[in-house]
Amino acid sequence: MTDTLQPETSPVTRTLPRGHITADVLKDAGITFVIALLLFGSIVGLRTDTVNGVLVLIPQFGKALALATAVAVGRLLLDVFIWRRMTDGRTFASLIPSALPVLKVAGAVGVTFGLALYSIPGFRASLVAGAGSGHPALGAITDLITFACESTFLVIAAMSIVRAARLVIGQTPDEAVGQGILRRFTADFGREFPIALLLIALALPMLTAGPSQRYAIDTATQILIYVMLGWGLNIVVGLAGLLDLGYVAFYAVGAYTYALISTQFGWSFWVCLPLAGFFAALWGITLGFPVLRLRGDYLAIVTMAFGEIIRIVLLNWQSLTGGPNGINRIPKLTFFGLPFERTGDGTFASVFGLKFDPLHRMVFLYYVILALALLTNFITLRLRRLPIGRAWEALREDEIACRSVGINTVTTKLTAFAIGAMFGGFAGSFFAARQGFISPESFTFMESALVLAIVVLGGLGSQLGVVIAAVILIGSAERFRDLEDFRMLIFGLSMVLVMIWRPRGLMSGRTPSAFLNARKNISGSFVKEGRG
Amino acid sequence: MADGVSDATRDDLLRVENLTMRFGGLVAVDKLSFTARRGDITAIIGPNGAGKTTFFNCITGFYKPTEGRIALAHGSEAAFEALPAATFRGKQWTKANGACAVFLLERMPGFEIARLARVARTFQNIRLFAGMTLLENLLVAQHTVLNAASGYTIGGLLGLASFKRAEAAAIDKAAYWLREIGLVDRADDPAGDLPYGAQRRLEIARAMCTDPVLLCLDEPAAGLNPRESHELNALLLKIREEHALSILLIEHDMGVVMQISDRIAVLDYGKKIAEGTPDEIRADPRVIAAYLGVPDDEVEDVGAEVGL
Ligand SMILES: Nc1ncnc2c1ncn2[C@@H]1O[C@H](COP(=O)(O)OP(=O)(O)OP(=O)(O)O)[C@@H](O)[C@H]1O
Ligand SMILES: [Mg+2]
Numbered sequence: 001m002t003d004t005l006q007p008e009t010s011p012v013t014r015t016l017p018r019g020h021i022t023a024d025v026l027k028d029a030g031i032t033f034v035i036a037l038l039l040f041g042s043i044v045g046l047r048t049d050t051v052n053g054v055l056v057l058i059p060q061f062g063k064a065l066a067l068a069t070a071v072a073v074g075r076l077l078l079d080v081f082i083w084r085r086m087t088d089g090r091t092f093a094s095l096i097p098s099a100l101p102v103l104k105v106a107g108a109v110g111v112t113f114g115l116a117l118y119s120i121p122g123f124r125a126s127l128v129a130g131a132g133s134g135h136p137a138l139g140a141i142t143d144l145i146t147f148a149c150e151s152t153f154l155v156i157a158a159m160s161i162v163r164a165a166r167l168v169i170g171q172t173p174d175e176a177v178g179q180g181i182l183r184r185f186t187a188d189f190g191r192e193f194p195i196a197l198l199l200i201a202l203a204l205p206m207l208t209a210g211p212s213q214r215y216a217i218d219t220a221t222q223i224l225i226y227v228m229l230g231w232g233l234n235i236v237v238g239l240a241g242l243l244d245l246g247y248v249a250f251y252a253v254g255a256y257t258y259a260l261i262s263t264q265f266g267w268s269f270w271v272c273l274p275l276a277g278f279f280a281a282l283w284g285i286t287l288g289f290p291v292l293r294l295r296g297d298y299l300a301i302v303t304m305a306f307g308e309i310i311r312i313v314l315l316n317w318q319s320l321t322g323g324p325n326g327i328n329r330i331p332k333l334t335f336f337g338l339p340f341e342r343t344g345d346g347t348f349a350s351v352f353g354l355k356f357d358p359l360h361r362m363v364f365l366y367y368v369i370l371a372l373a374l375l376t377n378f379i380t381l382r383l384r385r386l387p388i389g390r391a392w393e394a395l396r397e398d399e400i401a402c403r404s405v406g407i408n409t410v411t412t413k414l415t416a417f418a419i420g421a422m423f424g425g426f427a428g429s430f431f432a433a434r435q436g437f438i439s440p441e442s443f444t445f446m447e448s449a450l451v452l453a454i455v456v457l458g459g460l461g462s463q464l465g466v467v468i469a470a471v472i473l474i475g476s477a478e479r480f481r482d483l484e485d486f487r488m489l490i491f492g493l494s495m496v497l498v499m500i501w502r503p504r505g506l507m508s509g510r511t512p513s514a515f516l517n518a519r520k521n522i523s524g525s526f527v528k529e530g531r532g
Numbered sequence: 533m534a535d536g537v538s539d540a541t542r543d544d545l546l547r548v549e550n551l552t553m554r555f556g557g558l559v560a561v562d563k564l565s566f567t568a569r570r571g572d573i574t575a576i577i578g579p580n581g582a583g584k585t586t587f588f589n590c591i592t593g594f595y596k597p598t599e600g601r602i603a604l605a606h607g608s609e610a611a612f613e614a615l616p617a618a619t620f621r622g623k624q625w626t627k628a629n630g631a632c633a634v635f636l637l638e639r640m641p642g643f644e645i646a647r648l649a650r651v652a653r654t655f656q657n658i659r660l661f662a663g664m665t666l667l668e669n670l671l672v673a674q675h676t677v678l679n680a681a682s683g684y685t686i687g688g689l690l691g692l693a694s695f696k697r698a699e700a701a702a703i704d705k706a707a708y709w710l711r712e713i714g715l716v717d718r719a720d721d722p723a724g725d726l727p728y729g730a731q732r733r734l735e736i737a738r739a740m741c742t743d744p745v746l747l748c749l750d751e752p753a754a755g756l757n758p759r760e761s762h763e764l765n766a767l768l769l770k771i772r773e774e775h776a777l778s779i780l781l782i783e784h785d786m787g788v789v790m791q792i793s794d795r796i797a798v799l800d801y802g803k804k805i806a807e808g809t810p811d812e813i814r815a816d817p818r819v820i821a822a823y824l825g826v827p828d829d830e831v832e833d834v835g836a837e838v839g840l
Binding site for chain 2: 382402522
């Protein structure tokens with residue numbers, strides 16, 4: 001009977017001789033395209049809208065076509081690289097190593113391209129405009145590619161500078177000897193990459209020029225606000241393992257504290273900042289007390305409710321907060337007492353003998369939030385190495401064991417809430433000072449969800465992860481502003497994908513807070529998420 | 533080990549009176565009175581569901597007993613003299629003459645029992661900080677000392693030299709215990725990565741890092757192979773000698789119990805049915821009955837059947 005045995009085949013994997021594959025795969029993709037077109041044609045392709053009270057049908061077949069193409073291409077790629085196998089049982093993916101030289105050359109070309117783009121500022125604009133004249137989508141794609149090349153070039157340049165500096169002071173990563181150039185370059189990636197990011201962040205206002213400069217600095221400021229919020233929430237969720245869905249409440253408390261005190265009493269930002277932190281921390285403790293006994297989902301729901309309570313109070317306490325109209329004319333930040341004004345004596349521009357430029361203020365704001373964020377990071381990293389930080393992490397790992405070694409879990413949880421809230425309050429008052437106008441609309445549940453998404457996507461407890469996730473989420477949200485309809489779709493899709501491929505976030509695992517012989521990173525699979 | 537000399541020097545450490553713990557209609561611990569002596573290894577045995585773990589949870593503050601008093605004396609037995617007054621005044625603990633103090637454990641929250649009364653414990657289902665390294669596990673156990681040395685975080689943030697010294701001392705102590713349990717090579721690995729037996733030993737080391745006067749071990753030999761449980765015996769005897777420690781031990785492995793304990797108490801359905809030296813317990817018909825699950829008067833017959 002053995003000779004009649006069939007070779008094992010899984011439902012999707014098919015083994016075909018090489019020549020057949022092209023025809024087979026194309027047929028498959030074609031069918032997928034037709035099915036997708038039928039589905040999307042009715043769902044996306046026809047849109048109903050009310051114009052002047054009349055229901056009208058707006059055809060959007062272009063969008064439907066684009067989506068169906070995307071699906072078909074995805075199917076094609078899966079087919080070629082994962083499902084179909086050649087007669088010898090290998091997938092096409094197994095051929096990638098032999099394509100490595102090609103990829104390397106492509107990478108080098110990309111970086112050179114980035115260098116070229118970077119050194120000739122007008123180049124990118126004309127390139128994008130040229131492509132965009134063919135089709136707007138083409139322009140967007142060209143823009144994205146050139147932007148990616150530029151960023152890669154920047155990161156590589158910054159990392160080279162860091163490496164060069166380390167070599168000058170006589171530090172060589174030991175793995176760096178006698179291997180390929182790529183290997184050698186990334187030998188100490190974990191240490192050098194954050195420093196390179198810091199360098200880029202510090203130099204950012206100088207790195208951009210031309211018409212995109214204002215946009216770049218503004219976006220970077222926006223990203224840094226979220227980095228700071230993410231770092232603050234990381235203390236509560238990532239370290240102490242307390243799932244907090246109402247973090248925006250502290251952001252709001254900080255913003256309104258600055259807005260009210262500065263408009264009512266005329267106190268300066270730097271005096272209000274500690275106060276905002278203090279009030280937010282106080283609110284953190286107030287919130288912490290009733291939820292101490294709650295865990296997991298229950299904690300999440302109650303904190304979410306607290307976030308909403310704050311917003312609704314702000315909305316209804318007309319006499320104090322101005323209700324839905326918010327607070328107007330909040331004093332802007334000054335440069336140590338020198339306002340950034342167009343006219344008048346003693347302004348920043350007149351004192352330094354410069355021509356007035358709104359950019360001055362933006363750059364200053366950028367550096368203020370950068371300093372605040374770095375302060376948050378510095379304090380968090382120090383706290384992690386202190387008994388309190390270790391107690392937070394122990395709490396996340398096992399609350400009962402904590403009590404058995406004499407840790408007061410009540411105060412430990414409350415400090416986590418308070419310190420996390422304090423940083424949220426700082427970020428809030430910066431937000432108010434930057435915006436000059438705040439209203440309850442800025443503090444909806446969506447903000448809490450976004451900050452939590454940053455923390456989870458980055459990897460619970462990872463400081464670098466928060467930065468990367470904030471750049472991806474906020475940065476892409478800014479860049480894809482024109483694609484408004486699809487923004488949330490892409491956001492949701494990317495979250496789902498990340499949760500499938502990297503369920504513990506982009507930077508999973510943790511660095512131990514102390515070591516005896518050598519510091520080894522701990523794989524994320526051992527680290528608990530905390531149950532409240 | 534019932535030699536008269538050591539008996540005379542060993543005074544009472546823990547006195548449990550009339551302890552009752554009810555879960556709804558279920559009486560898990562029933563009017564239990566029990567004494568453990570300073571320096572002894574006291575074993576608590578009994579069939580599954582007898583209420584042993586519940587008893588431990590009452591001592592270590594994880595459950596509030598329904599009724600009863602649990603008193604622990606630091607220093608010497610003389611401290612118990614302050615007990616009636618303390619009970620009457622509703623105090624959680626009180627200092628007696630000299631370095632003595634008496635603690636009413638049923639009134640104290642769990643973390644203070646560990647911190648002030650210095651009762652440490654391990655868990656039947658191991659509870660380590662799995663995502664933290666072995667060293668970190670032992671540092672977390674020294675939280676009370678370290679947190680005070682860090683000036684409740686403020687001083688630590690500023691980088692006080694005194695905190696750095698305290699931290700170095702804490703790391704030394706952790707390294708000492710890692711050597712004792714033979715895991716110093718794995719100091720920087722996550723605790724969750726250890727094999728089962730090593731996790732049990734690490735849990736004992738973590739408990740010891742809190743500087744306890746009383747160590748409560750809930751089935752430390754469960755899941756260990758014979759060689760490992762032999763090593764465990766040696767470890768327990770050693771730390772008892774070297775660290776002036778008393779041990780309460782819940783254990784089903786009679787090899788461990790009979791070899792190292794000074795006294796044994798037997799629980800069944802929440803009641804103490806026997807107490808005495810290992811030899812006395814081994815011969816007690818009520819104990820055999822409880823383990824075999826037959827009424828007292830049939831013990832003779834069943835005992836004969838199984839060849840006792
Ligand atoms: N939190 C609780 N709620 C309700 N019932 C409980 C609780 N904890 C323990 N019990 C019950 O109390 C009884 C004693 O349980 P306990 O865990 O103390 O037994 P044990 O002697 O430790 O048994 P084992 O040898 O199996 O560990 C059991 O019937 C158990 O179901
Ligand atoms: Mg038990």
